[in-house]
Amino acid sequence: xxxxxxxxxxxxxxxxDVIRFDHAGxxxxxxxxPEDEFFATDGLCTHxxxxxxxGLVMGDIIECPKHNxxxxxxxxxxxxAPVCVNLQTYPVKVDAGKVFIQLGN
Amino acid sequence: MVIIGAGECGTRAxxxxxxxxxxxxxxxxxxxxxxxxxxxxLSKEAMTSGEAPSIKAIADAARLAEHRIDLKGxxxxxxxxxxxxxxxxxxGSDLAYDKLLVATGSIPRKLPMSxxxxxxxxxxxxxxALLIRQYLREDVRIAIVGxxxxxxxxxxxxxxxxxxxxxxxxxxxxxxxxxPEEIAAIVHETHVxxxxxxxxxxxxxxxxxDGNLVRIALSSGRTVVADLAxxxxxxVPVTALAExxxxxxxxxxxxxxxxxxxxxHIFAAGDCCxxxxxxxxxxxxxxxxxxxAQEHGAxxxxxxxxxxxxxxxxxxxxxxxxxxTLQIAGLPDEGERTxxxxxxxxxxxxxxxxxxxxxxxxxxIGPDNTVARDIRLAEMLxxxxxxxxxxxxxxxxVKLKSLLAA
Ligand SMILES: Cc1cc2nc3c(=O)[nH]c(=O)nc-3n(C[C@H](O)[C@H](O)[C@H](O)COP(=O)(O)OP(=O)(O)OC[C@H]3O[C@@H](n4cnc5c(N)ncnc54)[C@H](O)[C@@H]3O)c2cc1C
Ligand code: FES
Numbered sequence: 001x002x003x004x005x006x007x008x009x010x011x012x013x014x015x016x017d018v019i020r021f022d023h024a025g026x027x028x029x030x031x032x033x034p035e036d037e038f039f040a041t042d043g044l045c046t047h048x049x050x051x052x053x054x055g056l057v058m059g060d061i062i063e064c065p066k067h068n069x070x071x072x073x074x075x076x077x078x079x080x081a082p083v084c085v086n087l088q089t090y091p092v093k094v095d096a097g098k099v100f101i102q103l104g105n
Numbered sequence: 106m107v108i109i110g111a112g113e114c115g116t117r118a119x120x121x122x123x124x125x126x127x128x129x130x131x132x133x134x135x136x137x138x139x140x141x142x143x144x145x146x147l148s149k150e151a152m153t154s155g156e157a158p159s160i161k162a163i164a165d166a167a168r169l170a171e172h173r174i175d176l177k178g179x180x181x182x183x184x185x186x187x188x189x190x191x192x193x194x195x196x197g198s199d200l201a202y203d204k205l206l207v208a209t210g211s212i213p214r215k216l217p218m219s220x221x222x223x224x225x226x227x228x229x230x231x232x233x234a235l236l237i238r239q240y241l242r243e244d245v246r247i248a249i250v251g252x253x254x255x256x257x258x259x260x261x262x263x264x265x266x267x268x269x270x271x272x273x274x275x276x277x278x279x280x281x282x283x284x285p286e287e288i289a290a291i292v293h294e295t296h297v298x299x300x301x302x303x304x305x306x307x308x309x310x311x312x313x314x315d316g317n318l319v320r321i322a323l324s325s326g327r328t329v330v331a332d333l334a335x336x337x338x339x340x341v342p343v344t345a346l347a348e349x350x351x352x353x354x355x356x357x358x359x360x361x362x363x364x365x366x367x368x369x370h371i372f373a374a375g376d377c378c379x380x381x382x383x384x385x386x387x388x389x390x391x392x393x394x395x396x397x398a399q400e401h402g403a404x405x406x407x408x409x410x411x412x413x414x415x416x417x418x419x420x421x422x423x424x425x426x427x428x429x430t431l432q433i434a435g436l437p438d439e440g441e442r443t444x445x446x447x448x449x450x451x452x453x454x455x456x457x458x459x460x461x462x463x464x465x466x467x468x469x470i471g472p473d474n475t476v477a478r479d480i481r482l483a484e485m486l487x488x489x490x491x492x493x494x495x496x497x498x499x500x501x502x503v504k505l506k507s508l509l510a511a
Contacts, residue, residue, distance in 0.1 A: 016506075050474065051474070054474040054475070054478060055474075055477065055478065056477075056478050056481045065474035065477030065478060065481075066423075066430075066477070067395070067423070068421070068481070081117055081399050082143070082163070082399070084164075084168070
């Protein structure tokens with residue numbers, strides 16, 4: 001199991017919003033749901049290599065800013081054309097107001 | 106179920122039929138030899154990445170097989186027999202249908218004059234893109250006839266590959282159709298900065314193409330000489346099949362809000378049809394837009410299965426040139442007044458409102474996807490016929506999302 005990586009402060013993300021987090025040459029997207037829970041996925045859309053962090057979060061959906069492809073950011077599931085490949089998700093924990101994500105090996 | 110046209114719309118319809126639980130046979134008939142593919146990259150990334158364009162397939166053979174979609178490629182439907190509910194294919198065989206979807210798309214409008222030859226080309230298909238790509242390199246002169254989206258996306262790609270580019274537009278300014286002047290001006294400036302020559306307000310008097318060089322004589326007396334002329338003066342819907350079958354036409358195949366033609370067993374969708382747009386009091390429009398083609402495909406599929414669902418979405422369009430992205434939600438020509446919202450980095454959004462304050466369209470331009478989120482939120486406000494507070498629209502201190510909650 002790899003370590004938890006500190007990504008940002010919980011306050012950096014508005015409710016029902018997303019920010020970009022770059023680490024070790026990779027890009028991730030970190031979400032705060034309307035229920036005030038935190039989630040993380042790969043940062044780039046699986047349709048074209050577009051940063052999802054400029055997209056719109058609605059409920060448990062992140063919509064890609066480029067062509068409006070949709071994913072459920074809690075499960076990574078692709079939820080509408082033109083995307084058909086799921087997003088990788090990562091475990092998240094919040095500790096003392098900071099958000100940590102756990103990257104796979 | 107039979108679908109004519111394996112483009113963006115027809116392919117989405119085929120998948121949507123399965124997603125909706127339909128278990129019978131689905132035949133997707135398309136003239137082109139390739140797997141169904143996306144057209145938008147043809148003028149953009151596909152042109153500039155690598156030595157030759159590659160296909161961005163909408164679905165590969167495995168996915169088609171998994172969804173039991175029978176793709177008949179390189180196959181053209183030559184007639185529709187409404188009485189017997191069957192279509193005749195190019196090889197003379199017949200294919201029976203319960204419900205038929207016509208998704209034949211559109212093709213480039215031809216320049217109506219003589220003199221065009223092998224060096225005068227159009228861009229619609231992957232094969233067109235392969236041909237054009239061979240010319241895009243340094244020391245090659247490209248003339249683009251028509252200052253529309255495809256022309257300017259190609260101009261950007263051609264510049265990136267080092268070609269010299271001249272764009273000739275007959276109208277007084279570029280992107281006359283559907284793009285507000287303030288935004289067209291940014292596109293214009295950007296192209297000029299990148300070294301494109303743009304000639305506006307000058308028509309084509311004559312074209313001479315000797316197979317090596319194209320000479321374009323302009324009305325002003327000037328001559329533009331090019332190694333390749335790319336004509337991008339709009340598109341016309343592909344309606345011949347429908348017309349011969351006696352289906353009603355009206356700027357494309359005329360369909361109702363459920364995308365049904367004048368024959369209840371036949372639907373039409375995507376670039377080839379005109380339909381009543383509910384957000385604008387059922388104004389009849391024909392769109393040439395990618396997301397709309399997909400939405401149409403999915404809606405037609407549901408209605409072919411008996412859903413009786415009316416079209417409700419707001420048109421949405423994007424274009425990429427250099428590092429800029431332009432996005433438009435709704436049809437700006439519906440607006441009577443404009444409010445501007447500056448997002449920084451030169452990015453801005455114009456909100457187009459009716460005199461009574463109803464938001465009817467929003468158009469934006471900026472680096473990368475800076476305008477995407479606000480355009481998408483504007484689209485939702487338009488769908489709700491919202492009358493947002495004008496100061497809130499103009500001020501980035503107010504999140505557009507908060508207006509949706511109101
Ligand atoms: C170069 C280019 C760039 C574009 N960029 C953008 C963009 O940035 N943003 C945007 O929103 N839109 C863009 N578009 C528009 C978008 O691609 C179209 O709106 C969309 O493809 C329409 O889908 P369609 O399925 O209705 O038609 P099409 O994609 O044209 O598909 C129709 C298919 O039907 C086939 N067909 C026709 N007649 C028959 C027949 N009798 N039998 C069998 N098959 C037949 C055709 O061969 C074709 O493959 C672009 C288009 C082009 C060409
Ligand atoms: S890049 Fe995300 S939907 Fe196309």
